[in-house]
Amino acid sequence: MGEHAQVLVADLDTACRQAERLAVETDTVFSxxxxYEVYRSVPGCGPVIAARLFGETGDATGRFPTSRGLRAYAGTAPITWSSGSSHRAVHRSVCNRTLKRAAHQMAFGSLTRSPGCRALYDARRERGDGYAAVLRHVANRLLNGLHHCVLADQRYDEAVMFRS
Known part of the structure; x- marks a missing residue:
């Protein structure tokens, strides 16, 4: 059992070194x-997340004329169902799952890097929203900001994104 564990740890160590090497190479190419600077300026966008977001959205700025289209493509925008007097909002299940995962990771990472994202997260949790719903809401806000920053070719600004 001990020898088997050592072999597994050695395999894991090799995989971790290769993952680190690929992350550095990805950042070098994307830089x-x-x-590059626009994506990396968004809180929670490390080198791998920024490259993944860019890879899934592309560099054609006309692809998503509005941030609503980007959020729908990412699967973070809710779908509202209405019939008579009943209304229901649910999250999207048909979406680009890779982009949705990257947006979720970006939102989670932004909670410690952005006071505005943290305040938004805490306010939504106090209202009783669930963890996943709140992270989708934070991801929506960040995707709105990213969409604007890419179109305007400017870096993310916390003061503009979360005005008091």
Missing amino acids: RHAH
Whole structure:
């Protein structure tokens, strides 16, 4: 059992080193793109998350004319069902799952890097919203900001994003 555990730990160590090497290589290649600074300025966007967001959305700025389209593509925008006097909002299940995962990770990472995201998260949790719903809401806000920043070719600004 001890020898088997050592072999598994060695395999895990090799996989971790390769993952680190790929992350550095991804960041090096992505850093040559014009939108690199914009993506990296968003809180919670480390080198891998920024590259993944960029890879899934592309660099054609006309692809998503509004942030609503980007959020729907990412699966973070809710779908509202109405019939008569009943209304229901549910999250999207048909979406780009890779982009949705990256947006979720970005939202989670932003909670410790952005006072505005943290305040938004805490306010929504106090209202009784569930963890996943609140992270989707934070991801929506960040995707709105990212969409604006990419179109305007400017870096993320916390003061503009979360005005008091």
